[in-house]
Amino acid sequence: MTAQPADFSALMAEVTAVSGKFGHREHVHLTWLAVRRFGTPAAVGLVSDGIQRTARYAGAPQKYHVTVSRAWVELVGHHAAQGGDDEFTAFADSHPLLLDKRLLTRFYRPATLAGAQARAGWVEPDLAPFPWQDGDRRQAGEEPAPRP
Template sequence: MNQTIDLAPITVAFEAHDIDNAAFDHTDHVRVAFDLLAKYDFIDASAIYAKGIRTLAAKAGAPKKFNLTITYAFMSLIAERLANCPSRDFDAFVRSNTDLMSKDVLMKWYDSARLHADAAHEIFLLPDVA
């Protein structure tokens, strides 16, 4: 996208790696992804997001909680929805995409065992549910 946008304070803190993991909820995950996809192209936004989430997990003492498949699948889903969304307002985006606010939204495309497999933490696994 590469636009000049007003980033949410949570996104500014995320990019600075200055986030309290305990206070970073699912809505914050979606907001940061939304902002990064507006600020950067998909490749850069995804890399910045994945590195930030991995850093959060490590700082929380749980580096194995980082899951590359979940991270990239969510980024891909949000990017696809953004491409079809006329509004660049986060609240309007959420109202039009309420399913993104569920942590289980990826279950439409992934079997739980695949999504949480050891390999899913290290590499991006393609969806397995038709």
């Protein structure tokens, strides 16, 4: 199933129906739903485009951040792929670090995320690899990157 712009609006409505707000937990919930329904690659586009449109509509297009948006979708997608959680509450309980909005600082230096390049395009982590990248490095015979 291909994700469409209307899908973002539907996911947003579903997530905010209970709480009436859209904080970090709701953002992770929306991303989890998008990943489960459309797969991680499609969710990257759906969530990123939806957030960018929402920021533009709110008169704050500068708030959209390419690297942050994609990194969160990929992190949620990685953990969702491990399976076993059919409800968001169980998923959140199983992966509490995803509810920490500072999680990306484990992978990126603050200056990197604050930079224009990361705002406008994808930038790979420069502090520590994502969990799935550590496995790639081990398979290639490299040492895993040190953890912060």
